[in-house]
């Protein structure tokens with residue numbers, strides 16, 4: 001019997017807060033150690049190993065050391081790009097580490113007569129055949145699925161794994177209804193295992209000839225929403241799959257990182273003084289020692305301003321009580337007095353999207369690519385390409401050039417298929 005490990009959505013480098021950084025790298029290190037202890041034959045990473053295509057070098061160094069350890073134990077690593085570490089012209093850290101031989105990016109193929117022909121990578125020890133399709137920004141991988149030559153993949157004999165970084169329409173959680181997804185019929189049939197990433201939730205499915213469709217979910221958290229879901233009981237970890245002429249057993253290995261406290265407060269019909277008092281009293285009663293605190297305040301104040309509530313003071317109290325990290329979400333808090341905020345949302349990205357949606361109607365152009373949902377996606381992607389921060393040691397000129405290049409890539413003025 002052989003075994004392989006399947007992880008996805010590590011999002012290494014997602015956090016600026018040192019405590020979260022530590023928890024994230026701990027989770028990754030624990031998984032790598034477990035792979036060695038369990039003597040897996042190889043490791044599959046279904047995209048978003050890193051949170052960006054040019055992550056912080058300290059984060060990269062730590063991860064590389066750990067991956068090097070498992071390589072030295074004779075465990076090969078196979079992966080695809082995710083939507084976060086993707087680069088259309090092979091300038092991602094993923095490509096550098098692939099070139100250095102740390103792991104193998106298994107997206108191999110080319111477009112021939114309008115069909116995308118993918119080539120298998122064979123794991124030398126187990127003879128498992130792997131083939132992968134990378135994630136793209138904003139679900140752009142759909143067009144590659146559309147032209148995928150499924151027949152040649154389906155004909156191949158042996159134990160086969162399809163590695164991908166996309167949501168599948170049929171198995172998408174309800175709360176991700178608006179996420180771009182690929183219908184299951186676009187996937188080649190008859191693979192032994194479909195190793196998924198991108199959806200930040202653990203999913204195990206079987207459907208007709210699609211034997212095992214598995215998403216491990218993130219190993220820790222790529223976003224505050226992941227923290228919230230973890231706090232509400234979603235287990236985080238990865239899979240170990242045992243196989244011999246087909247999958248025999250799949251085990252989810254939970255990797256606990258820390259404990260959470262969720263504190264939600266509805267300020268409706270309270271004035272700002274009452275809300276302030278009740279919040280202070282509420283947090284005094286919490287046991288937050290050594291825990292991540294997710295603090296969510298919603299509702300419409302009956303009097304006073306939202307800025308009357310002193311969240312800084314509450315953060316301080318929680319820190320004094322030993323909280324590891326406090327995430328304050330008050331995007332849902334409004335007041336009767338000040339309703340000038342026209343656009344509300346749960347986070348910055350949602351607000352940005354809503355603003356773009358409101359303004360897109362005034363765009364007067366012929367091409368449909370700049371209108372409607374397509375236009376909104378393009379605009380928000382362009383914004384995120386342009387808001388990349390300058391790297392340490394990067395000259396201003398290089399920085400400007402890099403942003404311009406990324407903007408061009410987003411606008412698909414230089415896109416190349418790997």
Ligand SMILES: [Mn+2]
Pocket residue numbers: 009011048082084198199200222
């Ligand atoms: Mn992800």
